[in-house]
Amino acid sequence: MFKPLILYIGLRYTRAKRRTQFISFITLTSILGIALGVTALITVLSVMNGFEAELRQRILGMTSHTTISGRYGQLNNWRQLEERLQGYPHVEGSAPFVRGQVMVNADRQVSGTLLRGVLPDHEPGVSEVADNMKFGSLDDLQPGKFGIILGAELANFLGVMVGDRVTVISPQINSTPAGILPRLRRFTVVGIFQVGMYEYDRNMALTHIDDAAKLFRMGDSVTGLRLKLDDLFNAPQISRQLANELYRDYRVSDWTKAHSNFFRAIKTEKRVMFIILLLIVAVAAFNIVSTLVMVVTDKRGDIAILKTQGLTNASVMGIFIVLGGVIGVFGTLLGTLGGVLLALNVETIVPAIESFFGVQFMAADVYYISEVPSKLNWSDVYVIASMAFILSLLATLYPAWQASRVNPAEVLRYE
Template structure:
């Protein structure tokens, strides 16, 4: 819609009402602010939801791979041949043996439930960037060194260099019953994955040490697998699943974390719909301000008509006036949303100080920090939606202005 110089001059005049029209200007300003806040809320919430899903996916999959192959009964005896088949499967980029077992640990009288995880040397090096204290290079076979999660270290009160005791209920048999197996390990490193449930439970050690602790011999519990495309992991591993049928079960990340990611997807859609309604309500302010403007300018519109202005010109003038308010509000909303996302963590801390409430409890939210991942396509969709709403809100007042009869208005002038 291209405006002539005359139409653009009138539109700018109506976007900046005079001294006697301050109330209309106030309503138009409120409309702009309302659209800005609605768009900003959509950008912020959708970016945080995207960040939450992406961070969870990166951390969960980064630790456990895209799929797990687990033997029936929990022990994979011929794991070398299975591992060879897995690595030969097209689409598989990484596969490694893994031992994971829930046990208990004690330190200075404190007892915590843990997940002992036995990894290969290659997998241990992948956790180097998660280290908060100590060094993963000290986790060698037979060294009796382990790495523990940051939250577990906090719960136990343990630091690098301290010795914790890991208890395995499956110990040696005696005439008085089974004596639990207790082995002391030195804490060589403390790591933080960023997921509360992992950081409060994991104790990582070399695989040979884990096999010794759990008395499993040369067997493992599972094989973790990474593929070229996590969204198509089921298709990639389908031939392998058929080959291992009856011996082991293949479980991908979608199945393991199905309830969590489905809940996130539902919440994401629900939040988008609710916040879109807020934008729609904000756009109604544009409608009301334009209706007031048309009522206030009825005499001016009639004079413009007598001077030769066409209905089409008046229609374009009022559509442009309302649309510019919506467009400015949309741009301001995106900028406000980006600023909020950039300073999101300080803002959360400030609100916590003011309210005295813990807004981001890692034990509930899974992640230790508020995540964010803006999606340019999604932000573009939000902007287009706000602009369409703004355009539709201008049509009724614009048609009313264009249909003004100058004879009826100026009859008694």
Template sequence: MKKSVALMVGLRYTGARKSNHFISFIALVSMLGIALGTIVLITVMSVMNGFQSEMQERILGMVPHVVVGQRGQGITDWRALEKQVEKHPDVIAAAPFIDIQSMFKVSNNTRFGLVQGILPVKESKVSIIGQYMTAGSLEALKPKKYGIVLGVGLARSLGITVGDKVNLLIAESATVSPAGISPRTKRFTVVGLFEVRSEHDSMMAMIHIKDAATLTRKGDLVSALRITTKNVLNAQWTAFELRNLLDDEYYVSDWNYTHGTLFKAIKMEKTMIGVLLTFIVAVAAFNIISTLVMVVTDKQADIAILRTLGASPATIMKIFIVQGSVNGIIGTVIGVIGGVALAINLPQVVAFLEQMFGVSVIPGDVYFIGFLPSELHWEDVILIASIALGLTVFATIYPAWKASQTKPAEALRYE
């Protein structure tokens, strides 16, 4: 019964027309502050999620999830190894490749990079490169035709495009003579360009695996098998299981060895930004303290009358907790609705503002994507709403406790 009385009186105090307009203004400011902080938190967390997903797709789409190789010169029978690893339930596909450190030369322009010999039919199953071809296609790579697919950044730095020639200088199969060591040189024709907006655009090229074998004089040997898994974030566990499945002559590694630090840094950055932005909500929530302190002072006579009618200190405390919490609940609800709506439509909103004001928020020639990504995670929304409500309730405890300590006789002495 006391609980219902506290709720009824607390809601009445909240909805009543206040004679003190300054208190009403402070309450409105605290409510809007909570709403604004919640909107900012949800939007920023969604943007961080979007960037993380884009980087995961573009970088980990090019980097092997898991690599299986044979200790020594390379894999002698990659087809048998492919059948063995594809038995694992988490493995989607596997493809052989040959890595070659090379120099790209066009006239007097020289660049260093990585050439990868691939099987085009299998590469499309383990890489996203086929989805980001800006010219030509992987299928244009034919054995003994010596075609090459370049990253857009690498092609731009060399000043070439599809149909042009580029010389590869390979030190791995260099010729030793009395005059010195001469790297092996072979001219290739550019048959395609790709752009995934990562570091691969400026340092990677692809040729047919048979052409790579000819250049390196490896015969049927390949460097390793590239494996794509069902869950890229679980690739470390898949690699561990494959390590136990295969013989000791094979080694297994996953993308965490090469890019794990990058994604750990992104995760830490997301956490730190979330913590810092939470202070916006905290400042707004603690404005409720000043509001309730003034309300308690203004309602001294009302509190005294309630106490003389039999209300306990706990009931008085609950009344003001309800009154303070209502502002926080309203602000949180407004913030969640606004934050979710903005996060879902953020790319369109930013595109509209760019078009209206003629500016570029995310320049495509500077960043790896040319738009502001946003990916809403409902677990983030629930966490942010819970934090906002928790801070609001916590901020009401002290003023409500002070109200419960009011002594009726002293409060009514001068009434």
């Protein structure tokens, strides 16, 4: 049998006659079901990709791509190491830092926080904190002035503003005639930053590296060097190369280790969401089963006549596979088009809906990300479209097999 005949008959069955309009309605609902499932899957994954990219940008705005620290918590020859790293492949910037846990006291409010000592002229090369200053600037950190820059949430908790003074208490101790006392120093608030991540806005403070070294009694040493790379996804590979070249004198880590649990949780959530939404596509795809079963029942006479004319069982199966495939193709194409358009315009559509109904899905005073981000990955689109089409074809196998088993003698006995 000439193959185009199978295609011709399969396509002809997609067009409704007056007595089969209900079947065509069921076919239309199957197409729309697949289209809605594919649209939802593409849109949701794009929004999740947008959130992941936004959070990664904010986290890496404060976290270095690669960190080199001393084996015992101090890096003595950091200037020589920094010169050695200048011109190193893929390294775009470096900055020394001093880090330690402290208590910050203002009036009756006390909070534990991470104090990081930085060089104001080096820090913009490895972080974005200078671009997220609400008040003041990094240049206000002067050596010997004991100025401090607080995260916005920390400053709000302590109830301080620029110009106020706070007491920083170090866990290191002083031996005095009155006994053993913790080291403390009065700092002046010279700036407030807000990067949009609670982890940093609530639990981090910055000061000049010289003042931090005095507070922690580190002398001319630092905690380590923070590096910025040209491609953050190459951080594990670059870190391994640096670790091999620097031998055992240094400890090298990268951002994937520092936040591995967080990004692993996001990937797990995306995977679970993909599976859940794919089940919606699967339900819509298997509506094709009921559609084709009804078509097979309606076309039993046609099938019997075709088989008496020499149509093989495989050809009969091919006719209904073509019919189901057409439903899957149209549903997948419509869903892909709708999903891509929706994903590319989420950041415009959501504010319009909020404005029209007078609601706000993500309040700015509750969520740091007050807008719904979206990032369309074409690889996701290809996978979703392929899965939807494959599920549609799988749904055609049972009805097509049932059609191939039609016995012409039994069907035509009473015709």
